[in-house]
Amino acid sequence: MHTVHPSSSGLPQVSKTGFARGPYGSWCTPDSSPLHNKLTQTISNIETKTQIKDSHQKQENPIIPLQKVRLFSTTPPPEYKATCEEKDVITELKELKKTLSSNSAEKPPISEDKPAPVETPQSPVPTSPSRHKQCKGFFKFSTFCDPFVPIDPQGRVYITWLLLVTFCYSYNAWCIALRATFPYQTKENTPIWMTADYFCDLVYLLDLLLVKPRLMFLHEGFWVDDPNETKKNYMKKLQYKFDVISLTPLDLLYIYFGTQRVALRFPRLLKLQTFWEFHQAMDRVLSSPYVVRIGKTLFYIFYLIHLNACAYYAMSDYIGLGSNGWVYDNEGNAYIRCFYFATKTATSIGKNPKPEQTIEYLFMTAAWLMGVFVFALLIGQIRDIIATATRARAEYRKTVDGCSRYLRRLNMPVALQRRVTLWFTYTWSQQRCFDESRILNSLPFNMKRDVALAVHMSTLSKVQLFRDCSDSLLRDLVLQLRPVSFLPGDLVVRRGDVGHQMYIIKSGECCVMSHDESEVLATLREGSVFGEISLLGIEGLRRRTATVRSRGYSSLFALSRNDLDAALKYHKEAANILRLRADQLIRENAARLVKRKQLEAKKSHEESHGLRHRKMSSASSNLAEGKKTRMASAAAKRRLSAVSENKGVRASLASACSGVRTPLPTIVLSSD
Numbered sequence: 001m002h003t004v005h006p007s008s009s010g011l012p013q014v015s016k017t018g019f020a021r022g023p024y025g026s027w028c029t030p031d032s033s034p035l036h037n038k039l040t041q042t043i044s045n046i047e048t049k050t051q052i053k054d055s056h057q058k059q060e061n062p063i064i065p066l067q068k069v070r071l072f073s074t075t076p077p078p079e080y081k082a083t084c085e086e087k088d089v090i091t092e093l094k095e096l097k098k099t100l101s102s103n104s105a106e107k108p109p110i111s112e113d114k115p116a117p118v119e120t121p122q123s124p125v126p127t128s129p130s131r132h133k134q135c136k137g138f139f140k141f142s143t144f145c146d147p148f149v150p151i152d153p154q155g156r157v158y159i160t161w162l163l164l165v166t167f168c169y170s171y172n173a174w175c176i177a178l179r180a181t182f183p184y185q186t187k188e189n190t191p192i193w194m195t196a197d198y199f200c201d202l203v204y205l206l207d208l209l210l211v212k213p214r215l216m217f218l219h220e221g222f223w224v225d226d227p228n229e230t231k232k233n234y235m236k237k238l239q240y241k242f243d244v245i246s247l248t249p250l251d252l253l254y255i256y257f258g259t260q261r262v263a264l265r266f267p268r269l270l271k272l273q274t275f276w277e278f279h280q281a282m283d284r285v286l287s288s289p290y291v292v293r294i295g296k297t298l299f300y301i302f303y304l305i306h307l308n309a310c311a312y313y314a315m316s317d318y319i320g321l322g323s324n325g326w327v328y329d330n331e332g333n334a335y336i337r338c339f340y341f342a343t344k345t346a347t348s349i350g351k352n353p354k355p356e357q358t359i360e361y362l363f364m365t366a367a368w369l370m371g372v373f374v375f376a377l378l379i380g381q382i383r384d385i386i387a388t389a390t391r392a393r394a395e396y397r398k399t400v401d402g403c404s405r406y407l408r409r410l411n412m413p414v415a416l417q418r419r420v421t422l423w424f425t426y427t428w429s430q431q432r433c434f435d436e437s438r439i440l441n442s443l444p445f446n447m448k449r450d451v452a453l454a455v456h457m458s459t460l461s462k463v464q465l466f467r468d469c470s471d472s473l474l475r476d477l478v479l480q481l482r483p484v485s486f487l488p489g490d491l492v493v494r495r496g497d498v499g500h501q502m503y504i505i506k507s508g509e510c511c512v513m514s515h516d517e518s519e520v521l522a523t524l525r526e527g528s529v530f531g532e533i534s535l536l537g538i539e540g541l542r543r544r545t546a547t548v549r550s551r552g553y554s555s556l557f558a559l560s561r562n563d564l565d566a567a568l569k570y571h572k573e574a575a576n577i578l579r580l581r582a583d584q585l586i587r588e589n590a591a592r593l594v595k596r597k598q599l600e601a602k603k604s605h606e607e608s609h610g611l612r613h614r615k616m617s618s619a620s621s622n623l624a625e626g627k628k629t630r631m632a633s634a635a636a637k638r639r640l641s642a643v644s645e646n647k648g649v650r651a652s653l654a655s656a657c658s659g660v661r662t663p664l665p666t667i668v669l670s671s672d
């Protein structure tokens with residue numbers, strides 16, 4: 001029998017060469033080289049081992065031949081045989097490891113067009129095998145039609161088939177009740193109704209005989225695609241019994257009762273499981289499953305009203321159309337009028353006609369009860385679906401409002417409040433959540449890591465450090481990365497602070513500032529790493545060597561010192577790369593600092609030289625001026641002595657001398 005192993009999640013893989021390694025790979029394997037992958041297979045992956053065996057037999061290495069395990073063998077092997085097989089497998093694996101390690105020098109090249117399927121036994125939910133057999137369009141459809149090819153229950157073609165069956169089911173569900181009560185099936189249109197009916201019956205039949213028996217299923221974590229087993233599996237299910245009963249040809253009784261007895265087709269309504277199956281599949285496939293859930297609930301609501309309308313018409317017909325104030329008065333469009341009445345009674349909206357007969361009272365009571373219990377339940381369901389769909393946004397609003405209220409209560413500056421709100425808005429727009437880890441925590445560890453890798457792949461693939469080191473470094477670190485956002489001008493790290501985290505730029509730009517923050521030393525962009533120097537503690541440096549500011553809005557990943565230390569313990573090459581880079585930066589910065597200091601010294605030297613020169617020149621000019629003043633005062637003295645007796649002249653003289661910087665000749669004043 002055939003089994004298909006659980007495949008990887010289909011996420012792209014990291015490779016040193018191209019980073020993304022194609023859809024078959026997985027992040028879960030510790031080393032991504034094909035050789036290593038082969039070594040890390042578990043015993044459960046028997047088929048893969050067979051492949052490995054084949055490839056190595058080609059290299060003429062004697063390996064004990066492996067047997068394929070039959071999960072559903074008709075004559076199960078005795079237990080001791082299974083144990084022996086298991087032992088064989090282990091021995092073989094050991095031999096294989098030895099062989100491979102001896103051949104490790106000549107690693108086979110990675111085939112680009114045919115990537116080796118990597119098994120991930122630790123993957124919790126095996127994806128359907130259709131991931132491996134990617135075929136397109138018509139070919140896909142033709143394989144679906146082939147009665148000997150198993151069908152993937154998660155494949156698109158099967159979901160399309162489910163849509164067709166659901167359509168047929170809905171047709172039966174609505175039209176059987178409608179035609180059985182309302183006079184819409186006439187002699188003239190009976191052939192049309194019949195054609196539609198038998199087309200649906202054909203679809204039911206094909207589903208029962210050709211589709212459902214070929215559906216693959218999971219057994220102990222493996223996809224079973226053996227036709228006999230898939231058939232047996234279907235026939236064991238309750239769904240099979242319902243599917244068979246739904247095709248009971250009660251309509252053969254048309255021969256006796258006439259084609260008007262459409263109620264004979266009621267068994268068709270028992271194919272309800274396919275209807276549910278379709279909705280489950282859509283729920284899985286669509287990006288917004290809420291639409292499907294709401295659609296299904298609305299379908300139930302309208303269907304109940306439809307049944308109510310049919311019952312109302314049937315009852316009115318039985319009592320006599322228009323015979324009293326409660327029954328349908330046979331005016332206007334019968335279906336619309338009855339549907340309107342049924343909606344009114346079910347939802348208790350509007351004024352309902354008063355029942356007159358017991359049967360009418362019973363009908364009204366049943367309709368109201370249905371409205372109270374069933375409708376209230378269904379409408380509540382819709383409210384829940386919408387609340388779930390918008391829960392994340394509601395929580396975001398609650399957080400923002402709470403924080404703003406807190407800041408307002410503390411009378412914080414308006415600018416700060418605005419800044420906080422801005423941060424919330426930006427972080428929400430980037431991450432759509434504030435705590436990514438809380439969302440992922442419900443997943444198993446490996447899946448959580450796969451999701452984190454897929455989400456952050458575009459950024460992490462740009463980080464040179466991860467390209468240069470083994471893939472497992474990225475896998476070890478990805479769950480430790482914490483997204484953080486910064487606003488324009490925000491300080492990411494401050495020079496002199498103790499370093500606790502290093503950063504990877506997811507989007508935006510960060511500027512490394514010089515000592516006095518007057519100069520930008522470097523502008524770091526997406527995929528750049530910074531803040532590692534103080535974490536590595538090179539030459540005892542535990543403090544930030546530079547200030548780094550966010551230039552615009554930026555989203556970064558922060559990695560704590562402990563997580564980095566833990567990872568570097570097992571990834572020596574990464575430690576070396578980081579250390580080398582840090583060394584280089586320290587040397588560059590030191591050289592820049594020395595150069596700057598030299599420049600400053602030179603400048604100050606030049607400045608002091610210039611000052612002395614200026615001082616000397618100003619001293620000599622002072623001397624000359626003093627000489628000039630002395631000469632001027634002597635002349636004034638001479639003139640004064642000539643006119644010493646004349647008072648009026650003395651006053652004018654005083655004013656004439658007032659402009660002279662040297663103290664006025666006291667002689668003149670004292671002569672008074």
Ligand SMILES: Nc1ncnc2c1ncn2[C@@H]1O[C@@H]2COP(=O)(O)O[C@H]2[C@H]1O
Nearest residue numbers: 512521522530531532533534544545546
């Ligand atoms: N000249 C530079 N060019 C680029 N990055 C730098 C430079 N100097 C320092 N850094 C980074 O800025 C970071 C500041 O904090 P750390 O000292 O921890 O680590 C530092 C380096 O990662």
